[in-house]
Amino acid sequence: xxxxxxxxxxxxxxxxxxxxxxxxxxxxxxxxxxxxxxxxxxxxxxxxxxxxxxxxxxxxxxxxxxxxxxxxxxxxxxxxxxxxxxxxxxxxxxxxxxxxxxxxxxxxxxxxxx
Amino acid sequence: xxxxxxxxxxxxxxxxxxxxxxxxxxxxxxxxxxxxxxxxxxxxxxxxxxxxxxxxxxxxxxxxxxxxxxxxxxxxxxxxxxxxxxxxxxxxxxxxxxxxxxxxxxxxxxxxxxxxxxxxxxxxxxxxxxxxxxxxxxxxxxxxxxxxxxxxxxxxxxxxxxxxxxxxxxxxxxxxxxxxxxxxxxxxxxxxxxxxxxxxxxxxxxxxxxxxxxxxxxxxxxxxxxxxxxxxxxxxxxxxxxxxxxxxxxxxxxxxxxxxxxxxxxxxxxxxxxxxxxxxxxxxxxxxxxxxxxxxxxxxxxxxxxxxxxxxxxxxxxxxxxxxxxxxxxxxxxxxxxxxxxxxxxxxxxxxxxxxxxxxxxxxxxxxxxxxxxxxxxxxxxxxxxxxxxxxxxxxxxxxxxxxxxxxxxxxxxxxxxxxxxxxxxxxxxxxxxxxxxxxxxxxxxxxxxxxxxxxxxxxxxxxxxxxxxxxxxxxxxxxxxxxxxxxxxxxxxxxxxxxxxxxxxxxxxxxxxxxxxxxxxxxxxxxxxxxxxxxxxxxxxxxxxxxxxxx
Numbered sequence: 329x330x331x332x333x334x335x336x337x338x339x340x341x342x343x344x345x346x347x348x349x350x351x352x353x354x355x356x357x358x359x360x361x362x363x364x365x366x367x368x369x370x371x372x373x374x375x376x377x378x379x380x381x382x383x384x385x386x387x388x389x390x391x392x393x394x395x396x397x398x399x400x401x402x403x404x405x406x407x408x409x410x411x412x413x414x415x416x417x418x419x420x421x422x423x424x425x426x427x428x429x430x431x432x433x434x435x436x437x438x439x440x441x442x
Numbered sequence: 443x444x445x446x447x448x449x450x451x452x453x454x455x456x457x458x459x460x461x462x463x464x465x466x467x468x469x470x471x472x473x474x475x476x477x478x479x480x481x482x483x484x485x486x487x488x489x490x491x492x493x494x495x496x497x498x499x500x501x502x503x504x505x506x507x508x509x510x511x512x513x514x515x516x517x518x519x520x521x522x523x524x525x526x527x528x529x530x531x532x533x534x535x536x537x538x539x540x541x542x543x544x545x546x547x548x549x550x551x552x553x554x555x556x557x558x559x560x561x562x563x564x565x566x567x568x569x570x571x572x573x574x575x576x577x578x579x580x581x582x583x584x585x586x587x588x589x590x591x592x593x594x595x596x597x598x599x600x601x602x603x604x605x606x607x608x609x610x611x612x613x614x615x616x617x618x619x620x621x622x623x624x625x626x627x628x629x630x631x632x633x634x635x636x637x638x639x640x641x642x643x644x645x646x647x648x649x650x651x652x653x654x655x656x657x658x659x660x661x662x663x664x665x666x667x668x669x670x671x672x673x674x675x676x677x678x679x680x681x682x683x684x685x686x687x688x689x690x691x692x693x694x695x696x697x698x699x700x701x702x703x704x705x706x707x708x709x710x711x712x713x714x715x716x717x718x719x720x721x722x723x724x725x726x727x728x729x730x731x732x733x734x735x736x737x738x739x740x741x742x743x744x745x746x747x748x749x750x751x752x753x754x755x756x757x758x759x760x761x762x763x764x765x766x767x768x769x770x771x772x773x774x775x776x777x778x779x780x781x782x783x784x785x786x787x788x789x790x791x792x793x794x795x796x797x798x799x800x801x802x803x804x805x806x807x808x809x810x811x812x813x814x815x816x817x818x819x820x821x822x823x824x825x826x827x828x829x830x831x832x833x834x835x836x837x838x839x840x841x842x843x844x845x846x847x848x849x850x851x852x853x854x855x856x857x858x859x860x861x862x863x864x865x866x867x868x869x870x871x872x873x874x875x876x877x878x879x880x881x882x883x884x885x886x887x888x889x890x891x892x893x894x895x896x897x898x899x900x901x902x903x904x905x906x907x908x909x910x911x912x913x914x915x916x917x918x919x920x921x922x923x924x925x926x927x928x929x930x931x932x933x934x935x936x937x938x939x940x941x942x943x944x945x946x947x948x949x950x951x952x953x954x955x956x957x958x959x960x961x962x963x964x965x966x967x968x969x970x971x972x973x974x975x976x977x978x979x980x981x982x983x984x985x986x987x988x989x990x991x992x993x994x
Contacts, residue, residue, distance in 0.1 A: 348489055348492075348493075350468070350469065350475075350540065351469060351539065351540055351541045352493065352494075352539035352540060352541065353489055353490070353492065353493035353494040353538075353539065353540065354492070354493070355491075355492055391471070391474050391475055392469075392470075392471040395475050395489060396475075396489060414921050415860065415921070415923065416491070416860060419491060419492075419860060419861060420491050420492060423492060424861035424862060424871070425861055425869060425872055426789060426861055426871050426872055426875065428522065428524070429522070429523055429524045429792075429794045430523070
């Protein structure tokens with residue numbers, strides 16, 4: 329598979345770098361400080377191709393913190409702040425669009441332990 | 443049930459311990475993701491949109507109650523309390539954490555369950571009829587042969603890195619419930635003119651981007667030769683298939699490009715080298731494997747106990763369920779009961795931990811501890827005494843798996859789609875849920891008769907949309923979800939690919955369009971028992987197209 333760094337990247341609006349956390353697969357975002365956050369509002373937002381490439385390069389270099397980093401569009405507004413830019417990313421942020429079974433107590437405690 | 447031996451158990455323990463070490467090394471950074479990805483895929487571990495996904499193989503769809511409880515435990519303690527039964531008789535957990543995976547696998551291993559060869563370019567779970575061993579129309583139990591193939595191909599070094607994944611399905615019944623014609627190899631057990639039992643061999647079936655129905659390359663193959671012949675097919679595939687292009691690497695493309703006859707000639711030539719070698723099956727080996735399938739100690743019962751008739755008469759809901767969910771069994775006094783995992787508004791194929799535990803208990807009480815998984819994403823209790831049906835029904839109804847909609851419009855096959863899957867372009871489950879609400883009227887559903895809706899969230903076709911009587915394929919257009927609709931596909935012995943109805947329709951219109959198609963069918967069918975696919979076959983898609991696109 330082509331490395332994300334070798335893929336063509338054309339940034340036309342605000343974007344973030346997102347990935348999955350290695351230990352549990354949780355959705356994470358690259359921060360301006362070079363770390364990761366699970367909150368999209370904490371993500372570093374860039375608007376140019378070179379800046380996105382730089383952000384992605386740093387993210388991909390952290391092979392232990394995150395898996396499968398890529399650039400994803402976001403929408404930024406005064407009213408709503410930062411929001412994912414497409415349905416796939418909305419689902420990554422908010423979870424499945426369907427009602428899930430109620431989480432049982434053991435599952436919930438396992439989730440908290442993780 | 444097949445009884446595993448100590449060798450299987452020791453091997454699984456070793457494999458779990460190996461994976462535990464691989465996870466440790468990955469988490470510590472000793473292994474890169476590129477190195478680890480290959481290893482996790484050898485164990486059925488994918489990374490999806492929000493989490494890792496663990497796929498557990500259920501060989502030929504047969505589960506013991508203890509195994510079902512192990513699945514329930516893993517769902518409850520390592521996932522979010524539910525699992526998703528797939529179109530290949532497997533189960534997937536969608537929220538599992540990498541750091542907890544070794545413990546989950548160790549737990550499953552104790553129940554002889556694992557994810558080996560449920561991903562990667564290997565030979566996947568060999569699937570078969572979920573009624574195997576109990577169906578009155580089968581000539582013998584096809585699971586024996588699925589097990590023979592499973593044992594030979596598991597971790598086979600020559601077939602661990604094939605050009606692409608490889609799927610084999612076997613049926614031994616007149617009616618194909620295993621969808622063998624959409625598999626890389628389909629094997630049909632039948633009797634030849636001399637009364638001898640053997641296999642018709644089909645190759646090159648498959649869905650995805652380039653769908654094909656499998657072609658028959660050998661009308662009759664002696665059972666002794668099954669392994670050598672399958673191996674010859676795999677060798678030809680390994681030698682000639684495209685490894686340079688992911689989209690052209692399946693055997694269906696090779697068979698299509700070479701032509702079935704030329705492909706068959708290559709296989710026959712390869713086979714000559716190996717047919718009389720060590721792969722020629724010794725009847726004693728087959729007998730030993732067959733002997734490991736333990737059948738229940740059935741009671742001597744008569745068919746149609748009088749109390750069943752009176753209970754059916756007294757309770758219309760029970761009667762409707764018996765008509766829909768209960769099938770004839772080989773043994774007098776017994777039945778095969780299918781549990782619908784397609785409740786109104788539910789995600790197709792999902793079961794909660796509590797449901798799994800309850801089903802395991804019911805299997806112990808009513809089905810000699812045995813459960814089956816079908817490719818339609820429903821479960822089966824294969825050995826239920828007719829006298830027990832009423833008690834079983836009440837218990838199944840209480841846990842929500844007795845909707846009498848099997849084979850009907852709301853018995854929808856659907857992949858997880860964009861709600862979970864990183865490959866998907868569009869959602870599948872909410873479309874299925876909306877359709878089950880639109881067709882909640884079971885009287886209408888029964889009037890419509892057999893009608894399979896299949897939904898896939900991308901062209902990879904895990905929801906088998908090409909062979910749905912109504913097929914729905916999610917695509918993305920300018921960031922929006924659209925759905926292509928096909929009509930007239932089928933996955934059985936008369937397998938056929940559906941024909942495109944017309945331009946893709948947006949998410950919000952899909953259920954309306956399906957309702958229009960169904961309304962058109964009701965008007966166009968020649969007689970009440972002309973099925974949906976028969977009407978499409980007779981008229982083509984044009985009358986449906988005119989109606990749908992005139993309205994929308």
